[in-house]
Amino acid sequence: MDLLIVAIVLATSLALLVLGRRARWSWRGLGRAGVVALETVGATALLFAANLALGFVAVLLGRRFTPFYASLYVVSDVSLLILSLLQAVILQAWRHVPRDRLPP
Numbered sequence: 001m002d003l004l005i006v007a008i009v010l011a012t013s014l015a016l017l018v019l020g021r022r023a024r025w026s027w028r029g030l031g032r033a034g035v036v037a038l039e040t041v042g043a044t045a046l047l048f049a050a051n052l053a054l055g056f057v058a059v060l061l062g063r064r065f066t067p068f069y070a071s072l073y074v075v076s077d078v079s080l081l082i083l084s085l086l087q088a089v090i091l092q093a094w095r096h097v098p099r100d101r102l103p104p
Contacts, residue, residue: 043088
């Protein structure tokens with residue numbers, strides 16, 4: 001099953017490479033995109049850790065100061081990882097907006 005997933009991702013990556021070359025996108029641009037992708041992965045990891053920590057603190061404070069019991073598993077939902085990725089993508093896009101093209 002894992003090999004199937006790798007094969008699917010490899011096939012779509014190769015298709016994107018062919019389409020990008022037909023559109024005359026540069027190899028240097030591909031390298032830069034790889035760097036930005038790695039930066040985004042790192043930002044996702046940091047934001048996910050921060051979101052988890054904040055969630056754990058919120059749950060533990062809720063347990064301490066309210067009569068309700070909340071499980072820590074609530075915070076470890078996969079949606080938190082997806083939202084952390086979205087945060088990282090927005091952060092990267094914001095970082096790469098040219099400052100001279102921003103409206104006043």
